Amino acid sequence: MIDAPALPPPAIVAPAPREVSFGLVAGTAPKGTTRIIVRVGKYVVAEEPLRGRSFSLDVPMRVGIVRVSVTAVDGRNRRSTRIVEPVFALPPEAQPRDRSPTLDPLLARSVRSLARRHGGTTGVYVQDLRTGRGAAWNARARFPAASTLKLAIAVTVLRSLHGKPSERTRLADLLAKMLVFSDNAAANDLEIWLAGSTSAGSERVNATMRALGLHDSLMYGGYETRRPAAASPIPIRVERQPSFGVGKYTTAWDLARLARAVYLAAVGKGPLLRLGVSGSEARYLLWLLTQVADRGKLDRFIGPAPVVMHKAGWLEGARHDNGVVAFWGGAYVASVMTWKTSAADEFAGQVSFAALQRFGR
Numbered sequence: 001m002i003d004a005p006a007l008p009p010p011a012i013v014a015p016a017p018r019e020v021s022f023g024l025v026a027g028t029a030p031k032g033t034t035r036i037i038v039r040v041g042k043y044v045v046a047e048e049p050l051r052g053r054s055f056s057l058d059v060p061m062r063v064g065i066v067r068v069s070v071t072a073v074d075g076r077n078r079r080s081t082r083i084v085e086p087v088f089a090l091p092p093e094a095q096p097r098d099r100s101p102t103l104d105p106l107l108a109r110s111v112r113s114l115a116r117r118h119g120g121t122t123g124v125y126v127q128d129l130r131t132g133r134g135a136a137w138n139a140r141a142r143f144p145a146a147s148t149l150k151l152a153i154a155v156t157v158l159r160s161l162h163g164k165p166s167e168r169t170r171l172a173d174l175l176a177k178m179l180v181f182s183d184n185a186a187a188n189d190l191e192i193w194l195a196g197s198t199s200a201g202s203e204r205v206n207a208t209m210r211a212l213g214l215h216d217s218l219m220y221g222g223y224e225t226r227r228p229a230a231a232s233p234i235p236i237r238v239e240r241q242p243s244f245g246v247g248k249y250t251t252a253w254d255l256a257r258l259a260r261a262v263y264l265a266a267v268g269k270g271p272l273l274r275l276g277v278s279g280s281e282a283r284y285l286l287w288l289l290t291q292v293a294d295r296g297k298l299d300r301f302i303g304p305a306p307v308v309m310h311k312a313g314w315l316e317g318a319r320h321d322n323g324v325v326a327f328w329g330g331a332y333v334a335s336v337m338t339w340k341t342s343a344a345d346e347f348a349g350q351v352s353f354a355a356l357q358r359f360g361r
Helices: 103-116 146-159 170-180 185-196 198-211 252-265 270-274 281-290 344-359
Strands: 011-014 019-021 022-026 033-040 042-051 054-058 064-074 079-089 121-128 133-137 307-315 316-325 330-339
Touching: 011 103, 011 146, 011 198, 019 170, 019 281, 022 033, 033 054, 042 054, 054 307, 103 121, 103 133, 103 344, 121 252, 121 344, 146 185, 146 198, 146 252, 146 281, 146 307, 146 344, 170 185, 170 344, 185 198, 198 270, 252 270, 252 307, 252 316, 281 316, 316 344, 330 344
Parallel strands: 019 079
Antiparallel strands: 011 022, 022 054, 033 042, 033 064, 064 079, 121 133, 121 330, 307 316, 316 330
């Protein structure tokens, strides 16, 4: 008796390893498949009949790092399975919408009150990524950028690739070191990879920011390698400008728009797509940002459930954080910059908590 040939495993388009996911499982099943079974971890989360070969399912996933397996079953009950891991699952409600920003007066009052209470010079921009509602304070003032612009370096690197870097390659290692551990030498190496030197690489990064309309940011060379009712528009202006000399600079507004652009690209929307950053590359970048080791700022008071995808930065006198917070019910972008501000990390945490309270309703 001749055994029947094995059923080839399904080809999975989404999710992909080393990326975030909002719960979409899609791909192509082998010929003859009549049923698709999806497991997340050890639990079956979907079992659907299949007509044709393509499938696309939205399935529930536990937030965090998960293992997704897709099993194809044919008419002779032959089975084949494809496993995808690691995947970082985000709440499905956290998928962004490309909405125009509008002022939320209640949140604006909270942000302004927090800024005045903490003193120093601060810049804030927060926006609900589902509705567009948000608030700002001194959002166009320029601050020393510190490590926050490493996100712009990463975006520029991804613009130069055709897909995310393969696992365990030098490029993947440098991106992880730069974003997760804020390694300055890795940032410099990536600028050199972009254009042969840190100065030329920084000009490539500046070109990316200009293409995104971020005109109040400047990537100035490399980093030191030693550690030192009717809707109103969200008001973007300068209330107070810190004095810090020459060097890298950026604003809360520019940083928030950069983080928002990455998040929109992850679902196939926004300006990064026309600049050559694919949805897969954006989801890979967000996967790296979930692992950032510098905590205690935007995530300080919101508890462990929300997922914070961020890049912080600090210098003497300056402490910043910028990123996207995804929670069960939605997502918001938050950028908080400080200069000679008391309890700066607590201030960032309080702004993020106020946004979560407001947008989570």
